[in-house]
Amino acid sequence: MRYPGQDALDHQLVGGDADRLELRASRCPVCGRQLYPPRELCPADLTPLAEMAVPPRGRLYELVRIDIAPDPGLPSPYWVCYVDFPGGIRVFGQFDGASGEPGPGAELAYRIDVVRTGPEEVVGPVFYVPPSDREGEQ
Protein backbone atom coordinates (compact mmCIF):
# COMPACT_ATOMS: atom_id res chain seq x y z
CA MET A 1 0.00 0.00 0.00
CA ARG A 2 0.97 3.62 -0.40
CA TYR A 3 0.46 5.89 2.55
CA PRO A 4 -1.94 8.71 1.75
CA GLY A 5 0.71 11.39 1.98
CA GLN A 6 3.27 10.04 -0.47
CA ASP A 7 1.79 11.98 -3.36
CA ALA A 8 2.04 15.17 -1.32
CA LEU A 9 5.58 14.29 -0.32
CA ASP A 10 6.47 13.50 -3.95
CA HIS A 11 5.31 17.02 -4.78
CA GLN A 12 7.90 18.33 -2.33
CA LEU A 13 10.82 16.39 -3.85
CA VAL A 14 12.93 17.19 -6.91
CA GLY A 15 15.84 15.40 -8.54
CA GLY A 16 16.51 12.25 -10.51
CA ASP A 17 17.23 9.32 -8.23
CA ALA A 18 16.90 8.81 -4.50
CA ASP A 19 20.55 9.72 -3.86
CA ARG A 20 20.12 13.16 -5.32
CA LEU A 21 16.60 14.10 -4.24
CA GLU A 22 16.16 17.54 -2.67
CA LEU A 23 13.30 19.30 -1.00
CA ARG A 24 11.45 21.72 -3.20
CA ALA A 25 10.03 25.08 -2.12
CA SER A 26 8.53 28.03 -4.00
CA ARG A 27 9.75 31.57 -4.50
CA CYS A 28 7.83 34.57 -5.77
CA PRO A 29 9.72 36.27 -8.63
CA VAL A 30 8.01 39.59 -7.81
CA CYS A 31 8.07 39.96 -4.01
CA GLY A 32 10.77 37.38 -3.23
CA ARG A 33 8.67 35.57 -0.65
CA GLN A 34 9.65 31.94 -0.09
CA LEU A 35 7.09 29.28 0.75
CA TYR A 36 7.13 25.69 1.91
CA PRO A 37 5.49 23.35 1.10
CA PRO A 38 5.60 24.40 -2.57
CA ARG A 39 2.50 25.96 -4.08
CA GLU A 40 1.43 27.52 -7.35
CA LEU A 41 0.53 31.16 -6.63
CA CYS A 42 2.05 33.73 -4.28
CA PRO A 43 -0.57 34.44 -1.58
CA ALA A 44 0.61 38.06 -1.42
CA ASP A 45 0.22 39.01 -5.09
CA LEU A 46 -1.04 35.85 -6.90
CA THR A 47 2.06 35.76 -9.11
CA PRO A 48 2.91 32.26 -10.43
CA LEU A 49 5.72 30.99 -8.22
CA ALA A 50 9.12 29.72 -9.32
CA GLU A 51 10.61 26.49 -8.02
CA MET A 52 13.59 26.56 -5.69
CA ALA A 53 15.48 23.94 -3.75
CA VAL A 54 15.40 24.15 0.01
CA PRO A 55 18.94 25.18 1.08
CA PRO A 56 21.09 22.27 2.28
CA ARG A 57 21.31 23.50 5.86
CA GLY A 58 18.96 25.18 8.29
CA ARG A 59 18.69 25.86 12.00
CA LEU A 60 16.66 23.82 14.46
CA TYR A 61 13.61 25.57 15.88
CA GLU A 62 12.52 22.68 18.09
CA LEU A 63 12.98 18.94 18.34
CA VAL A 64 10.37 16.58 19.80
CA ARG A 65 10.70 12.92 20.78
CA ILE A 66 7.49 11.01 20.12
CA ASP A 67 7.18 8.04 22.42
CA ILE A 68 4.17 6.33 20.91
CA ALA A 69 4.09 5.93 17.13
CA PRO A 70 0.66 6.52 15.60
CA ASP A 71 1.00 3.34 13.50
CA PRO A 72 3.43 0.43 12.96
CA GLY A 73 5.11 2.12 9.97
CA LEU A 74 7.01 4.38 12.37
CA PRO A 75 9.45 3.30 15.09
CA SER A 76 8.91 4.02 18.80
CA PRO A 77 10.32 6.34 19.80
CA TYR A 78 11.08 8.60 16.87
CA TRP A 79 12.02 12.25 16.56
CA VAL A 80 10.48 15.08 14.55
CA CYS A 81 11.63 18.65 14.21
CA TYR A 82 10.92 22.08 12.82
CA VAL A 83 13.85 23.61 10.95
CA ASP A 84 14.11 27.23 9.81
CA PHE A 85 16.01 28.16 6.64
CA PRO A 86 17.53 31.37 5.37
CA GLY A 87 14.90 33.13 3.29
CA GLY A 88 12.15 32.53 5.78
CA ILE A 89 10.80 29.03 5.33
CA ARG A 90 10.16 26.40 8.00
CA VAL A 91 10.23 22.68 7.24
CA PHE A 92 8.80 19.84 9.31
CA GLY A 93 10.56 16.51 9.09
CA GLN A 94 11.87 13.51 10.91
CA PHE A 95 15.12 13.75 12.82
CA ASP A 96 17.80 11.08 12.94
CA GLY A 97 18.11 10.58 16.70
CA ALA A 98 21.36 8.68 16.27
CA SER A 99 23.07 11.81 14.98
CA GLY A 100 22.89 13.64 18.30
CA GLU A 101 20.62 15.71 20.53
CA PRO A 102 20.92 19.25 19.19
CA GLY A 103 19.41 22.24 20.93
CA PRO A 104 17.41 25.08 19.33
CA GLY A 105 19.52 27.06 16.89
CA ALA A 106 21.80 24.14 16.00
CA GLU A 107 22.68 23.78 12.33
CA LEU A 108 21.10 20.73 10.69
CA ALA A 109 21.47 19.11 7.29
CA TYR A 110 18.91 16.86 5.65
CA ARG A 111 18.76 13.84 3.42
CA ILE A 112 15.85 12.25 1.62
CA ASP A 113 15.43 8.88 3.22
CA VAL A 114 12.88 6.26 4.21
CA VAL A 115 10.50 7.80 6.76
CA ARG A 116 8.07 4.92 7.01
CA THR A 117 8.44 1.22 6.51
CA GLY A 118 5.69 -1.09 5.40
CA PRO A 119 4.45 -2.79 2.28
CA GLU A 120 5.53 0.28 0.34
CA GLU A 121 8.18 2.52 1.80
CA VAL A 122 7.65 6.27 1.97
CA VAL A 123 10.56 8.66 1.53
CA GLY A 124 10.84 12.21 2.83
CA PRO A 125 13.20 14.61 4.61
CA VAL A 126 15.25 13.34 7.54
CA PHE A 127 17.30 15.95 9.37
CA TYR A 128 20.56 15.22 11.12
CA VAL A 129 23.48 16.87 12.86
CA PRO A 130 26.23 17.15 10.21
CA PRO A 131 29.22 14.92 11.02
CA SER A 132 31.62 17.87 11.17
CA ASP A 133 29.47 19.48 13.87
CA ARG A 134 29.35 16.23 15.81
CA GLU A 135 33.13 16.08 15.83
CA GLY A 136 33.25 19.69 16.95
CA GLU A 137 31.12 18.86 19.99
CA GLN A 138 33.49 16.18 21.21
Place this chain on the structure above:
Amino acid sequence: MQSVFVAGAGITPFGKFRDATLRSLGRTAALAALKDGAVAPSDIEMIACGSARSGMAQRRESGVAQLIGWELGINEVPAYNLKAYCASGSTALNVAYMAIAGGFHDIALVVGVEKMSGRTKGQTLTSDGMEAEGDLGFTPPAFFAASAKRHMAEYGTTREQLALVAVKNRAAAVHNPVAQYRTPITVEDVINSRPLAEPLHLFDACPTGDGGAAVVLMSEAAMRRFGCWERRVRVAASVVRTGLYEQVKDLTTYQLDVRTGQRAYEAAGIGPADVDLAEVHDAFTITEIIHCEDLGFCEKGKGGLAVEAGEFSLGGRLPVSTSGGLLTKGHPLGATGIAQVVELTQQLRGESGARQVPDAKVGLAHLNGGFMEHDLATSTVTILSR
Protein backbone atom coordinates in the same frame (compact mmCIF):
# COMPACT_ATOMS: atom_id res chain seq x y z
CA MET B 1 -28.28 43.95 12.92
CA GLN B 2 -30.50 42.48 15.63
CA SER B 3 -29.32 40.97 18.91
CA VAL B 4 -29.07 37.19 19.21
CA PHE B 5 -29.82 35.19 22.34
CA VAL B 6 -29.47 31.63 23.62
CA ALA B 7 -32.98 30.42 24.42
CA GLY B 8 -32.27 26.78 25.12
CA ALA B 9 -29.24 24.58 25.76
CA GLY B 10 -28.84 20.80 25.93
CA ILE B 11 -26.03 18.28 26.05
CA THR B 12 -25.50 14.51 26.19
CA PRO B 13 -22.98 12.81 28.43
CA PHE B 14 -19.51 12.73 26.79
CA GLY B 15 -17.65 9.43 26.67
CA LYS B 16 -17.27 6.26 24.64
CA PHE B 17 -20.68 4.73 24.04
CA ARG B 18 -20.75 1.64 21.86
CA ASP B 19 -24.42 1.90 20.97
CA ALA B 20 -24.56 5.67 20.40
CA THR B 21 -24.89 7.00 16.85
CA LEU B 22 -24.78 10.41 15.23
CA ARG B 23 -28.57 10.16 15.11
CA SER B 24 -29.05 9.32 18.77
CA LEU B 25 -26.48 11.82 20.05
CA GLY B 26 -27.76 14.66 17.86
CA ARG B 27 -31.39 13.89 18.63
CA THR B 28 -30.83 13.68 22.39
CA ALA B 29 -28.92 16.95 22.56
CA ALA B 30 -31.38 18.78 20.29
CA LEU B 31 -34.41 17.54 22.22
CA ALA B 32 -32.83 18.77 25.46
CA ALA B 33 -32.19 22.20 23.94
CA LEU B 34 -35.74 22.44 22.55
CA LYS B 35 -37.17 21.45 25.94
CA ASP B 36 -34.94 23.95 27.74
CA GLY B 37 -36.13 26.72 25.42
CA ALA B 38 -39.75 25.52 25.54
CA VAL B 39 -39.99 25.48 21.76
CA ALA B 40 -41.41 22.81 19.47
CA PRO B 41 -39.63 21.32 16.45
CA SER B 42 -42.16 23.07 14.24
CA ASP B 43 -40.94 26.44 15.58
CA ILE B 44 -37.41 25.91 14.22
CA GLU B 45 -36.68 28.01 11.13
CA MET B 46 -33.18 26.73 10.32
CA ILE B 47 -30.64 24.12 11.44
CA ALA B 48 -26.86 24.48 11.53
CA CYS B 49 -24.77 21.47 12.43
CA GLY B 50 -21.07 21.01 13.12
CA SER B 51 -19.53 17.55 12.80
CA ALA B 52 -15.88 17.18 11.83
CA ARG B 53 -15.44 13.44 11.25
CA SER B 54 -18.90 12.20 10.32
CA GLY B 55 -17.66 10.93 6.97
CA MET B 56 -14.43 9.27 8.03
CA ALA B 57 -15.79 7.80 11.26
CA GLN B 58 -19.47 7.24 10.45
CA ARG B 59 -19.76 7.17 6.66
CA ARG B 60 -21.98 10.23 6.60
CA GLU B 61 -19.93 12.95 4.99
CA SER B 62 -22.95 15.12 4.17
CA GLY B 63 -26.34 15.68 5.67
CA VAL B 64 -25.92 15.39 9.44
CA ALA B 65 -28.10 18.50 9.91
CA GLN B 66 -30.73 16.97 7.64
CA LEU B 67 -30.51 13.70 9.60
CA ILE B 68 -31.14 15.42 12.93
CA GLY B 69 -33.97 17.47 11.45
CA TRP B 70 -35.51 14.29 10.08
CA GLU B 71 -35.23 12.64 13.50
CA LEU B 72 -37.11 15.51 15.13
CA GLY B 73 -39.70 16.16 12.45
CA ILE B 74 -38.18 19.49 11.48
CA ASN B 75 -39.06 19.68 7.80
CA GLU B 76 -38.74 22.19 4.97
CA VAL B 77 -36.13 24.38 6.63
CA PRO B 78 -32.67 25.42 5.46
CA ALA B 79 -30.03 23.13 6.90
CA TYR B 80 -26.29 23.88 6.96
CA ASN B 81 -23.50 21.39 7.58
CA LEU B 82 -20.24 22.92 8.81
CA LYS B 83 -16.86 21.23 8.87
CA ALA B 84 -14.01 23.22 10.40
CA TYR B 85 -11.97 20.60 12.24
CA CYS B 86 -12.30 20.99 16.05
CA ALA B 87 -14.10 24.31 15.51
CA SER B 88 -16.97 22.76 13.51
CA GLY B 89 -19.55 23.37 16.26
CA SER B 90 -18.54 26.97 16.93
CA THR B 91 -18.53 27.64 13.18
CA ALA B 92 -22.09 26.27 12.96
CA LEU B 93 -23.03 28.62 15.79
CA ASN B 94 -21.57 31.50 13.80
CA VAL B 95 -23.74 30.68 10.76
CA ALA B 96 -26.91 30.64 12.85
CA TYR B 97 -25.79 33.79 14.66
CA MET B 98 -25.37 35.62 11.35
CA ALA B 99 -28.73 34.38 10.06
CA ILE B 100 -30.55 35.78 13.09
CA ALA B 101 -28.43 38.92 13.46
CA GLY B 102 -29.03 39.65 9.79
CA GLY B 103 -32.77 39.31 10.21
CA PHE B 104 -33.19 36.28 7.96
CA HIS B 105 -34.51 34.04 10.75
CA ASP B 106 -35.78 34.38 14.32
CA ILE B 107 -35.25 30.85 15.66
CA ALA B 108 -32.36 28.51 14.85
CA LEU B 109 -31.32 25.12 16.13
CA VAL B 110 -27.55 24.60 16.32
CA VAL B 111 -26.18 21.12 16.93
CA GLY B 112 -22.66 19.86 17.36
CA VAL B 113 -22.19 16.10 17.28
CA GLU B 114 -19.44 13.52 16.87
CA LYS B 115 -19.18 9.77 17.17
CA MET B 116 -15.47 8.89 17.34
CA SER B 117 -15.31 5.62 19.27
CA GLY B 118 -15.49 2.36 17.38
CA ARG B 119 -13.99 3.75 14.19
CA THR B 120 -11.82 1.49 12.08
CA LYS B 121 -8.55 0.78 13.85
CA GLY B 122 -5.59 2.57 12.31
CA GLN B 123 -7.61 5.58 11.16
CA THR B 124 -5.60 8.44 12.58
CA LEU B 125 -7.28 11.75 13.31
CA THR B 126 -4.48 13.87 11.88
CA SER B 127 -5.92 17.00 10.35
CA ASP B 128 -7.11 17.09 6.79
CA GLY B 129 -4.48 18.81 4.67
CA MET B 130 -1.65 17.35 6.74
CA GLU B 131 -1.24 14.09 4.83
CA ALA B 132 2.38 14.71 3.87
CA GLU B 133 3.36 15.78 7.37
CA GLY B 134 1.38 12.85 8.75
CA ASP B 135 3.49 10.45 6.73
CA LEU B 136 6.58 12.08 8.20
CA GLY B 137 5.23 11.42 11.68
CA PHE B 138 3.34 14.64 12.43
CA THR B 139 0.78 14.30 15.21
CA PRO B 140 -1.05 17.06 17.11
CA PRO B 141 0.83 16.11 20.32
CA ALA B 142 4.11 16.68 18.43
CA PHE B 143 3.08 20.20 17.39
CA PHE B 144 1.97 21.18 20.88
CA ALA B 145 4.94 19.45 22.51
CA ALA B 146 7.13 21.80 20.45
CA SER B 147 5.07 24.70 21.82
CA ALA B 148 5.49 23.38 25.36
CA LYS B 149 9.26 23.01 25.04
CA ARG B 150 9.62 26.54 23.68
CA HIS B 151 7.32 27.96 26.39
CA MET B 152 9.28 26.17 29.11
CA ALA B 153 12.62 27.35 27.70
CA GLU B 154 11.61 30.95 27.09
CA TYR B 155 9.32 31.66 30.05
CA GLY B 156 10.34 29.14 32.68
CA THR B 157 7.02 27.32 32.63
CA THR B 158 7.46 24.11 34.62
CA ARG B 159 6.39 20.52 34.07
CA GLU B 160 4.35 20.77 37.27
CA GLN B 161 2.51 23.86 36.00
CA LEU B 162 1.50 21.95 32.88
CA ALA B 163 0.24 19.07 35.01
CA LEU B 164 -1.69 21.46 37.26
CA VAL B 165 -3.90 22.40 34.27
CA ALA B 166 -5.08 18.80 34.02
CA VAL B 167 -5.52 18.56 37.80
CA LYS B 168 -7.51 21.81 37.85
CA ASN B 169 -9.80 20.82 35.00
CA ARG B 170 -10.40 17.38 36.47
CA ALA B 171 -11.34 19.02 39.77
CA ALA B 172 -14.03 20.98 37.92
CA ALA B 173 -15.21 17.92 35.97
CA VAL B 174 -15.88 16.12 39.24
CA HIS B 175 -18.93 18.40 39.50
CA ASN B 176 -20.05 18.02 35.86
CA PRO B 177 -22.33 15.02 35.36
CA VAL B 178 -21.75 14.90 31.59
CA ALA B 179 -17.93 14.86 31.81
CA GLN B 180 -16.03 11.88 30.42
CA TYR B 181 -13.60 11.62 33.36
CA ARG B 182 -14.68 12.64 36.86
CA THR B 183 -12.18 11.05 39.22
CA PRO B 184 -9.77 13.57 40.82
CA ILE B 185 -6.11 13.28 39.77
CA THR B 186 -2.83 14.61 41.13
CA VAL B 187 0.23 16.20 39.57
CA GLU B 188 2.03 12.87 40.09
CA ASP B 189 -0.73 11.04 38.21
CA VAL B 190 -0.20 13.34 35.22
CA ILE B 191 3.60 13.17 35.25
CA ASN B 192 3.58 9.38 35.71
CA SER B 193 1.02 8.74 32.97
CA ARG B 194 2.22 7.28 29.67
CA PRO B 195 4.55 9.59 27.71
CA LEU B 196 3.15 10.79 24.37
CA ALA B 197 5.54 13.42 23.01
CA GLU B 198 7.90 14.95 25.53
CA PRO B 199 7.05 16.81 27.70
CA LEU B 200 3.40 15.84 27.19
CA HIS B 201 2.01 12.67 28.73
CA LEU B 202 -1.36 10.96 28.36
CA PHE B 203 -3.09 13.06 31.04
CA ASP B 204 -1.77 16.22 29.37
CA ALA B 205 -4.00 15.36 26.39
CA CYS B 206 -7.75 15.34 25.88
CA PRO B 207 -9.50 12.04 25.15
CA THR B 208 -11.48 11.24 22.04
CA GLY B 209 -15.11 10.29 22.50
CA ASP B 210 -18.74 10.60 21.55
CA GLY B 211 -21.19 13.36 22.36
CA GLY B 212 -23.73 15.88 21.23
CA ALA B 213 -24.61 19.41 22.28
CA ALA B 214 -27.26 21.82 21.03
CA VAL B 215 -28.56 25.33 21.52
CA VAL B 216 -31.61 27.21 20.29
CA LEU B 217 -30.78 30.75 19.21
CA MET B 218 -33.45 33.43 18.96
CA SER B 219 -33.98 37.07 18.12
CA GLU B 220 -35.33 39.40 20.82
CA ALA B 221 -38.82 39.23 19.31
CA ALA B 222 -38.81 35.44 19.46
CA MET B 223 -37.39 35.44 23.00
CA ARG B 224 -40.31 37.57 24.15
CA ARG B 225 -42.85 35.55 22.17
CA PHE B 226 -41.70 32.26 23.72
CA GLY B 227 -41.36 33.59 27.25
CA CYS B 228 -37.57 33.20 27.33
CA TRP B 229 -36.71 36.85 27.94
CA GLU B 230 -36.28 36.64 31.72
CA ARG B 231 -33.51 34.03 31.50
CA ARG B 232 -31.85 35.47 28.42
CA VAL B 233 -28.19 35.03 27.61
CA ARG B 234 -26.95 37.24 24.78
CA VAL B 235 -24.45 36.22 22.12
CA ALA B 236 -22.33 39.35 22.40
CA ALA B 237 -19.82 38.20 19.76
CA SER B 238 -19.27 35.27 17.44
CA VAL B 239 -16.08 35.55 15.41
CA VAL B 240 -14.55 33.01 13.03
CA ARG B 241 -11.22 33.56 11.24
CA THR B 242 -8.88 31.51 9.07
CA GLY B 243 -5.15 31.24 9.65
CA LEU B 244 -2.34 33.71 9.16
CA TYR B 245 -0.20 30.93 7.67
CA GLU B 246 3.09 32.35 8.88
CA GLN B 247 6.12 30.22 8.03
CA VAL B 248 8.79 30.97 10.62
CA LYS B 249 7.00 31.85 13.80
CA ASP B 250 7.08 31.74 17.56
CA LEU B 251 5.14 28.69 18.76
CA THR B 252 4.71 30.07 22.28
CA THR B 253 1.83 32.18 20.96
CA TYR B 254 -0.82 31.68 18.30
CA GLN B 255 -1.25 35.08 16.69
CA LEU B 256 -4.44 33.96 14.93
CA ASP B 257 -6.05 33.54 18.35
CA VAL B 258 -4.74 36.91 19.52
CA ARG B 259 -6.37 38.62 16.53
CA THR B 260 -9.60 36.61 16.72
CA GLY B 261 -9.89 37.45 20.40
CA GLN B 262 -9.31 41.14 19.75
CA ARG B 263 -12.02 41.16 17.07
CA ALA B 264 -14.44 39.44 19.46
CA TYR B 265 -13.68 41.87 22.30
CA GLU B 266 -14.31 44.78 19.92
CA ALA B 267 -17.61 43.28 18.74
CA ALA B 268 -18.77 42.74 22.33
CA GLY B 269 -17.49 46.15 23.49
CA ILE B 270 -15.51 44.62 26.35
CA GLY B 271 -11.96 43.64 27.23
CA PRO B 272 -10.33 40.59 28.83
CA ALA B 273 -10.74 42.10 32.31
CA ASP B 274 -14.53 41.94 31.88
CA VAL B 275 -14.56 38.16 31.36
CA ASP B 276 -15.84 36.20 34.38
CA LEU B 277 -15.18 32.68 33.07
CA ALA B 278 -13.90 30.99 29.95
CA GLU B 279 -13.80 27.72 28.07
CA VAL B 280 -10.70 27.46 25.86
CA HIS B 281 -9.27 24.85 23.51
CA ASP B 282 -7.43 22.92 26.23
CA ALA B 283 -6.76 19.92 24.00
CA PHE B 284 -3.41 19.80 25.80
CA THR B 285 -2.31 21.28 29.10
CA ILE B 286 0.11 23.66 27.38
CA THR B 287 -2.57 24.98 25.06
CA GLU B 288 -4.75 26.22 27.93
CA ILE B 289 -1.78 28.18 29.25
CA ILE B 290 -1.01 29.70 25.83
CA HIS B 291 -4.66 30.45 25.02
CA CYS B 292 -5.12 32.25 28.35
CA GLU B 293 -2.11 34.41 27.53
CA ASP B 294 -3.22 35.03 23.93
CA LEU B 295 -6.73 35.99 25.03
CA GLY B 296 -5.33 38.51 27.52
CA PHE B 297 -6.30 36.70 30.73
CA CYS B 298 -2.76 37.12 32.03
CA GLU B 299 0.57 38.56 30.95
CA LYS B 300 2.47 36.76 28.16
CA GLY B 301 4.61 34.02 29.64
CA LYS B 302 2.85 34.10 33.02
CA GLY B 303 0.15 31.52 32.26
CA GLY B 304 1.88 28.72 34.13
CA LEU B 305 2.32 30.91 37.20
CA ALA B 306 -1.36 31.96 37.03
CA VAL B 307 -2.44 28.32 36.96
CA GLU B 308 -0.14 27.53 39.89
CA ALA B 309 -1.59 30.46 41.86
CA GLY B 310 -5.12 29.17 41.29
CA GLU B 311 -6.17 32.21 39.27
CA PHE B 312 -7.93 30.01 36.65
CA SER B 313 -9.41 27.52 39.15
CA LEU B 314 -12.99 27.46 40.41
CA GLY B 315 -12.99 30.18 43.06
CA GLY B 316 -10.09 31.94 41.35
CA ARG B 317 -9.86 35.30 39.62
CA LEU B 318 -11.07 34.01 36.23
CA PRO B 319 -12.15 30.36 36.23
CA VAL B 320 -11.17 28.57 32.99
CA SER B 321 -12.57 25.23 31.81
CA THR B 322 -15.28 25.12 34.47
CA SER B 323 -16.90 22.24 32.59
CA GLY B 324 -13.68 20.24 32.90
CA GLY B 325 -12.64 21.42 29.47
CA LEU B 326 -11.61 19.25 26.58
CA LEU B 327 -9.02 17.62 28.85
CA THR B 328 -11.57 15.93 31.11
CA LYS B 329 -15.10 16.67 29.94
CA GLY B 330 -13.95 15.21 26.61
CA HIS B 331 -13.57 16.33 23.02
CA PRO B 332 -16.02 14.83 20.54
CA LEU B 333 -14.74 17.23 17.89
CA GLY B 334 -17.88 18.73 16.35
CA ALA B 335 -19.75 18.77 19.66
CA THR B 336 -17.15 20.74 21.60
CA GLY B 337 -17.93 24.23 20.27
CA ILE B 338 -21.59 23.93 21.24
CA ALA B 339 -20.77 22.18 24.53
CA GLN B 340 -18.70 25.22 25.50
CA VAL B 341 -21.70 27.47 24.81
CA VAL B 342 -23.96 25.16 26.83
CA GLU B 343 -21.55 25.45 29.78
CA LEU B 344 -21.36 29.24 29.56
CA THR B 345 -25.15 29.54 29.19
CA GLN B 346 -25.77 27.46 32.30
CA GLN B 347 -23.13 29.42 34.22
CA LEU B 348 -24.58 32.80 33.22
CA ARG B 349 -28.04 31.61 34.27
CA GLY B 350 -26.66 30.45 37.63
CA GLU B 351 -27.56 26.79 36.98
CA SER B 352 -24.15 25.16 37.40
CA GLY B 353 -24.44 23.84 40.95
CA ALA B 354 -21.15 23.03 42.67
CA ARG B 355 -19.07 24.47 39.83
CA GLN B 356 -21.04 27.72 39.62
CA VAL B 357 -18.98 30.88 39.16
CA PRO B 358 -20.65 33.41 41.49
CA ASP B 359 -22.47 36.26 39.75
CA ALA B 360 -21.02 35.40 36.32
CA LYS B 361 -22.01 38.00 33.74
CA VAL B 362 -19.61 37.45 30.81
CA GLY B 363 -18.28 34.16 29.47
CA LEU B 364 -15.86 33.53 26.59
CA ALA B 365 -15.47 30.37 24.50
CA HIS B 366 -12.43 29.78 22.28
CA LEU B 367 -11.54 27.03 19.82
CA ASN B 368 -8.94 26.33 17.17
CA GLY B 369 -9.47 24.09 14.22
CA GLY B 370 -6.92 22.15 12.21
CA PHE B 371 -3.44 22.86 10.92
CA MET B 372 -2.23 24.44 7.70
CA GLU B 373 1.34 25.23 6.73
CA HIS B 374 2.64 24.82 10.32
CA ASP B 375 -0.08 27.18 11.55
CA LEU B 376 -3.60 26.84 12.89
CA ALA B 377 -6.23 26.70 10.14
CA THR B 378 -9.06 28.46 11.96
CA SER B 379 -9.95 30.11 15.24
CA THR B 380 -13.29 30.99 16.80
CA VAL B 381 -14.17 33.15 19.78
CA THR B 382 -17.70 33.42 21.13
CA ILE B 383 -18.67 35.79 23.94
CA LEU B 384 -21.89 35.42 25.91
CA SER B 385 -23.27 37.92 28.40
CA ARG B 386 -26.31 38.46 30.57
